[in-house]
Amino acid sequence: xxxxxxxxxxxxxxxxxxxxxxxxxxxxxxxxxxxxxxxxxxxxxxxxxxxxxxxxxxxxxxxxxxxxxxxxxxxxxxxxxxxxxxxxxxxxxxxxxxxxxxxxxxxxxxxxxxxxxxxxxxxxxxxxxxxxxxxxxxxxxxxxxxxxxxxxxxxxxxxxxxxxxxxxxxxxxxxxxxxxxxxxxxxxxxxxxxxxxxxxxxxxxxxxxxxxxxxxxxxxxxxxxxxxxxxxxxxxxxxxxxxxxxxxxxxxxxxxxxxxxxxxxxxxxxxxxxxxxxxxxxxxxxxxxxxxxxxxxxxxxxxxxxxxxxxxxxxxxxxxxxxxxxxxxxxxxxxxxxxx
Numbered sequence: 302x303x304x305x306x307x308x309x310x311x312x313x314x315x316x317x318x319x320x321x322x323x324x325x326x327x328x329x330x331x332x333x334x335x336x337x338x339x340x341x342x343x344x345x346x347x348x349x350x351x352x353x354x355x356x357x358x359x360x361x362x363x364x365x366x367x368x369x370x371x372x373x374x375x376x377x378x379x380x381x382x383x384x385x386x387x388x389x390x391x392x393x394x395x396x397x398x399x400x401x402x403x404x405x406x407x408x409x410x411x412x413x414x415x416x417x418x419x420x421x422x423x424x425x426x427x428x429x430x431x432x433x434x435x436x437x438x439x440x441x442x443x444x445x446x447x448x449x450x451x452x453x454x455x456x457x458x459x460x461x462x463x464x465x466x467x468x469x470x471x472x473x474x475x476x477x478x479x480x481x482x483x484x485x486x487x488x489x490x491x492x493x494x495x496x497x498x499x500x501x502x503x504x505x506x507x508x509x510x511x512x513x514x515x516x517x518x519x520x521x522x523x524x525x526x527x528x529x530x531x532x533x534x535x536x537x538x539x540x541x542x543x544x545x546x547x548x549x550x551x552x553x554x555x556x557x558x559x560x561x562x563x564x565x566x567x568x569x570x571x572x573x574x575x576x577x578x579x580x581x582x583x584x585x586x587x588x589x590x591x592x593x594x595x596x597x598x599x600x601x602x603x604x605x606x607x608x609x610x611x612x613x614x615x616x617x618x619x620x621x622x623x624x625x626x627x628x629x630x631x632x633x634x635x636x637x638x639x640x641x
Contacts, residue, residue: 472505
């Protein structure tokens with residue numbers, strides 16, 4: 302007996318004593334076929350367990366109705382929220398989504414690119430791994446006019462569209478908020494400076510210090526991978542120095558969490574001795590003790606906007622489309638900086 306998965310239009314045609322071409326037209330709602338025949342064909346297809354061969358159909362139309370997504374780490378709330386935004390919009394528009402995770406490794410990111418290319422995706426949304434410095438693997442898409450949209454961690458070396466949040470404004474808001482609380486020696490734990498988001502957060506921080514005539518001390522600015530472990534090491538370096546800062550702006554909430562934990566272990570009062578601001582508004586930031594002041598960025602909105610942009614490029618067949626969309630951020634004030 303033939304397995305259900307192997308049922309073809311010819312089996313339906315045989316059961317109804319009609320031609321395979323008639324079955325095919327009926328399933329595709331061809332106007333040349335009567336409604337009575339269409340109904341009979343659909344009922345028989347359901348009865349036999351017929352499933353259309355989507356791959357074969359896609360190959361004929363040169364369109365898979367599938368988009369690929371490459372993210373650094375699905376465990377990060379921002380990226381999981383972005384995926385939720387991507388999937389929700391993509392599915393309402395009739396697209397499937399293939400998700401790949403680079404684990405913040407350039408080699409794995411390159412493998413993700415090859416996987417998505419082999420899957421014949423119609424377009425790709427990607428956020429660059431924190432260790433990626435060579436972007437040649439993305440030319441697999443750009444050299445073949447496969448639409449590519451970067452989000453959050455973006456690449457300026459390739460002619461693509463991008464969706465980001467206002468990282469410069471976020472850095473400025475964080476530092477100016479700390480200044481408004483009376484802080485004078487504000488340290489910054491920033492991310493790798495080959496990535497625009499961390500460059501812009503640093504530049505926003507520096508702009509706020511200059512605006513308020515606060516001396517910029519290079520020793521208070523640290524570049525970091527922004528992991529929890531590295532956050533601890535940065536906190537130790539800053540807070541055990543001869544002249545420790547009275548505030549720290551961390552470029553993500555993970556590092557800010559490490560600073561809070563280190564401070565509590567070493568009897569440093571927050572915010573009395575040390576005020577702290579993070580970036581991203583991870584869910585845990587509200588439930589820490591003390592709760593974390595942070596810069597809110599909506600991963601869901603970023604994912605939705607990136608998908609909207611990508612599908613527009615795909616549907617309108619726009620080659621070499623270069624558009625940058627910047628979404629707003631806002632400061633969420635909580636206990637970690639509430640000194641006044």
